[in-house]
Amino acid sequence: MGKQISFNHQKVESKWQKLWEEIGTYTPDIVKAKKAFYNLWMFPYPSAEGLHAGHAFSSTGSDVYGRFMKMKGYDVFQPIGYDAFGIHSENYALSINNHPKEMIARTTKYYEKQLKSLGHGYDWTRTVNTSEVDYYRWTQWLFAQMFKAGLAYRKAAFVNWCPSCKTVLADEQVIAGECERCGHKVETKELEQWFFRITDYADRLLGGLERIDWPEKIKIAQRNWIGRKEGINIEYKVKGRKEKIICWTSRPDTNFGATFIVLSPEHPFAQKLATKENTQKVKQYIKDSQEKTKEEREAEGREKTGVFTGSYAINDLNGKEMPIWISDFVLMEVGSGAVVGVPGHDKRDFEFAKRYKLPIIRVVVGSDNDKSPMTKIEQVQEEEGTMVNSGFLNGMNIAKAIGAMMDHIEKKGWGRKKTSYHLRDWLISRQRYWGPPIPMIYCEKCAQKSKSWFALKGISFKGVLHKDQSDWKHAGWYPEENLPVELPYLKNYQPKGTGRGPLAGHPKFYEVKCPHCGGTARRETDVSDTFLDSSWYFLRYPSVGIAESASSGSSSPAKRDDSATRTRHSAADFAWDPEITKRWLPVNLYFGGAEHAVLHLMYARFVTQVLYDLKHINFPEPFPRFFAHGLVIKDGAKMSKSRGNVVNPDEYIKKYGADTLRLYLMFMGPMDGYPDFRDTGIEGMRRFLERVWDLFVNNKDVILVEEKDSREVFVKMHQTIKKVTEDMEKFQYNTTISAIMEFVNLLREKAVYAESASSGSSSPAKRDDSATRTRHSASSYIRCAEWDEALLVLAQLLAPFASHLAEEVWVNVLGQKPSVHTSSWPSYTKEIAEKEEVTVAVQVDGKLRATLKLKAQNSKLKAEVVKAAKKEKNVANWLKGKETRKVVFIPGKLVNFVTK
């Protein structure tokens, strides 16, 4: 008997996990659900060696909320899947010398086992794997839609190239000059690539932020990344030449202080403007700078380099000649790739001017009133001040001067206002193997025709497709209509580093007929960015199994696709079912990491807006509510393999149980914090659960709660429900659990165990040797209803966290029908939850001198409280000989005698 006290987590957990799956506890009626709640956790990529404690932390945070909503009466849908396509999985496969296809098959199995062992309430009947053809045919479909809408185009550009991953990268995927995946320094290469016109959506992505419930820091990150800035393109004539240089600036007010112009080495005029004697130097400089990586450019960073072209631009404002220089601190992708140098009011310009002894003119005087010539960088006035040496602007403040100057320049025809964005088009091609082949076909013959077509129209065609939809077919590119374009199994899938993907070595794959002229054409051999896979997965989940099952044909869904006969939105043959999508989307709560602020979260919003515009869905924002969880820290640092501080949840689940781990992870700290994982902490949590278990299984021996105690238990129960309910909504699980602990502590304190009549030496009463607990003979006391209710409530409050233990006691101890997870969340009465007796603080001049224990209603009466407070010896002492000038009274809380 005595040994049975210990909670056998392995037995209990596996028992319920099996049963839940059998009876479909977490599989909602996807077609008919009335109160749909789509609770989504960012799916993981199954490339590493399984889930670590960080995954367990965030997925549990999401699961706890889903379970809570379920008990609140919602039809909760919690799907799970794998972001299994893409460079991260491929790199991992390469590192372990395994084919990604096999690696994925193995790791997804392991992930599934781990996720199940954590006891999460996922709907395992609807999973997604982005590397499976049934999924990626729609990723390809999405690409084709983008192209048809004029949102996918090719252009030659200076792009980020990772020499280690041997592929190009989007701007978002370059972190501080390094590859997001492998950490290798990124270089710049000029290549022709596929882009998505995300910049067309810049303003809408910005505007949409106002309407969604996201953490402010994520919104700010997106705003900064989009980086909308008002400015002006100023056109400068070049002395003695026909070229005009356009410089974008947000600070035209300082233009009277402009003393030079700097072009990016990649600027089309960079070489052209070099005078004869400078040509050699300029050529060399351009060549040198292009060989540098971004990192190198930056490392030399503050030490500016440059070369003079020999040409001069004219500042129309004052007719001054400005030497035109070339320097690699000016980036082609920013603004217009050319900068007007105002060294007095821009630190970088100042450094450049200093280095090459260019004149520095002050045109702004700041609040320090320094009007002296500028010789030190500290004097550079960037932020605020009053205009000087600036003609008609003199005396104006900066804000006013900017407006005045912009109007002036536009009126004179020297330039045009232009809003600039930091956001750039999404580079979507990858020269890799493990991804969806870009479903496009290129026909050289058609391309030649289109070149003449462009020539006819007077458009110089440089590989950039125009937005006008009629243009695309003239560039020789056609979207593949027979989807999917299956990724062939390649044994040697290693990236080549030639600027082309591994598929380029397989004529069987790329040799196709031109869908337009029937001639020999070539299929695109690059694959798409992995972030395209994850940009729409949330649309897929609810319809998994629905779209296919509605199909009557015997052929596989992959083969059924025939664009001519396909009705786009028929349930049988589309990525998502329109009715189900209406019911379940947008996602009600998205739970994930903040590190995706300008990656996945931005791309998913963009794709959703495009699909909304193309009328494939009826909502413009995929995630109206997003919660950004924090990270688990171990030994003071972020978990990582290289640090060797990765915590594998498996061993903890085995040793202490999933319930213990779940509770501990949620108790460590707030969900958006960075709590430290400790072994001693989890042991403490196991002890807590052991005490809870003890409370339940020995429940039948509790025979008494005294009148006073039963009331206390009852009140505490209502207080606990209130606290837990409120804090759950705010994802403050740590305080939720501490409230439950307090409740458990009280129950244990008040419990009185009977001498068991039936059992002998191993009776439960023996187990507890506390001197404070009294033992009574069973005959003289009765059980109270409050006690039984308290235990039911306790099981329910624990259910989102300790799902298995709660279920076990709910069914096998408390005799309820399964499942505690479908029972309705307990309610509380506000009046009962309010304390009956309160402690009122008594202060003299703001210092605590006594506390009063008063009945709640009395504590609200000023006269009563003041009277009682003055009676307190210590208060009287402090008031002696002083004149009370004022009495501050906060009903039910505090009284403060002011004598000063």
Next chain:
RNA sequence: GGGCCAGUGGCGGAAUCGGUAUACGCGCACGCCUUAAGAGCGUGUGAGAUAAUAUCUCGUGUGGGUUCGAGUCCCACCUGGCCCACCA
């Protein structure tokens, strides 16, 4: 360089609106139990003064301010973290 966030016991962290700072847990100490150890249970635990569970002083990174009253609000600074970064 820019943006955002945070500094509370030995540790993780509590503290709705400005109103008893340190809830809950870990750790530690002591006690009970035990032949012993462990487990379990109980008590204590911000610092200092003190015979004292009475009482007093100090105390939420530093310095100032507002207020009857500040962890919370304002100003300046210091430290740490995260994100972005030669963005014109």
